[in-house]
Amino acid sequence: MNDIKSFIAYVADGNSLTAEQSEKAFDLLMTGEATSAQVAGFLMSLRVKGETVDEITGAARSMRSKMLTIKAPEGAIDVCGTGGDAKGTLNVSTATAFVVAGAGAIVAKHGNRAASSKSGASDVLGALGIGLEANVDAVEKALAENGTAFLAAPLYHSAMRHVGPTRAELGTRTIFNLLGPLSNPGKVTRQITGVFGREWVEPLAQVLKAIGHEKAWVVHGAEGLDELSISGLSYISELDQGQIRNFEIIPEMAGLERSPIEEIIGGDAAFNAKAMREMLGGKKNAYRDAVVLNSAGALIVAGLTDDLKEGAVIAAKSIDSGAALAKLDGLASYTNEETTQ
Structure with a gap:
């Protein structure tokens, strides 16, 4: 199979692709060699x-081969979710990034604007004063010196311009909902990733x-959350040294203690930013507990x-000592020193 039409016909007949065939097909999609109709048909x-x-x-x-990369220190981790759980919770994984960094981990947080919620990682971080268009040098400096950085997906995945409009027109889940967390520009080999459906927990670990990857947790929480749940059971598939x-x-x-999901429902970016700063400043509530659990x-x-x-x-100490909030404020400083030209 050498053209997208043959891939569409093959998959439409119920056949599955090998990893090599899939990579070739997505290379065609992400280099502009497929029309919008063909992209939609294949997805x-x-x-x-x-x-x-x-x-x-x-x-x-395919996606990783085309992304702009940064140099991340050895042992750096990502803390992210697929989104798509449609629960509208406060930004748990984003806050977790600062708490974990405050505890001594190096966090290269990859994220984007909201698709199904009111406030994605980029939205809330922008409201918190983080420079979302910081160039690679500024991001690498923040990661090396502040121990945390935010990698705004559109700046690193320019090949997505070939499929983005079609995804928006489709308005439903496609494989690309799963690919973002698999494509960190820092090429981290450790991450905790939440998924919107329990059926994806073990497959994404695979x-x-x-x-x-060296070590990872792929998680799904009770009530359909793409994070560890403070309200009940969470399902985890752990990758550790190949097992x-x-x-x-x-x-x-x-x-x-458990808290009902209603206690961590968020709002728009400004609402969520205020809640995050208060929580990182020491306010004790269900949001803090959810972040501590994920941390x-x-x-x-x-x-x-x-x-x-x-x-x-350790996570609670990161918050109570002020270390987590200092990581947030430090990132704001680093990312506003320089921006992309």
Whole structure:
């Protein structure tokens, strides 16, 4: 198969692609060699058939090969979610990035503007004064000296311009909803990633293994959250040194009380930014507990602890000492020194 028409016909007939075939097909999509109708036809053929681990792996390799990269220190981690859970919660993974950085991890946070919620990572960080168009030098400096940086997806994935308009017109989930968390410009090999559906937990761990990750947690929380849930059960697939194991946790395992999801529902970027600054400033509420829980998992992925309850203690100290808030303010300073030309 050498053209997109043959790939569309093959997948539409119910056949699955190898990783190599998928990479070739996505190379065609992301270099502008497919029309909008062909992009839509191929993406929806995959969706209806059901995307496989090999197909996601090939697509991720294609996307990663075309992204602008930065130099991230060894051991850097990403804390992100697929989005798409449509719950409208406060920005948990974004706040988690600062808490984990305050505890000593190096965090290259990859993210974008909201697609299905009112406030994505870029939205809330912009409201908090983070420069979203900081150039590569400024981002690398922030990562090296402040221990945290934000990688705004549009600046690093210019090839997405060939498929972005079609995705918007489709208005429904495609494989690209899964690819963002697999395509960190810092090429981190450690990450905790939330997914919008439980059925994607283990498959994405398998993809992360295939693209060379060292350690990862892929998580899905009760009530459909793309993060660890403070309201109940969470499902985790852990990748560690090439091995994958599946397990479940509840907040009590981290020494935390449960809270209903209604207590962490957010609003627009300004609302969520205010809530994040208050929480990082020491305000104790369900939002703090949700961030502490997710930070505990992230600290395990970062190798700073191997115990969830200890991770929660470390995360709480990062907040209460002011270290987490200092990382936020430091990132604002670094990213407003220079911006892209």
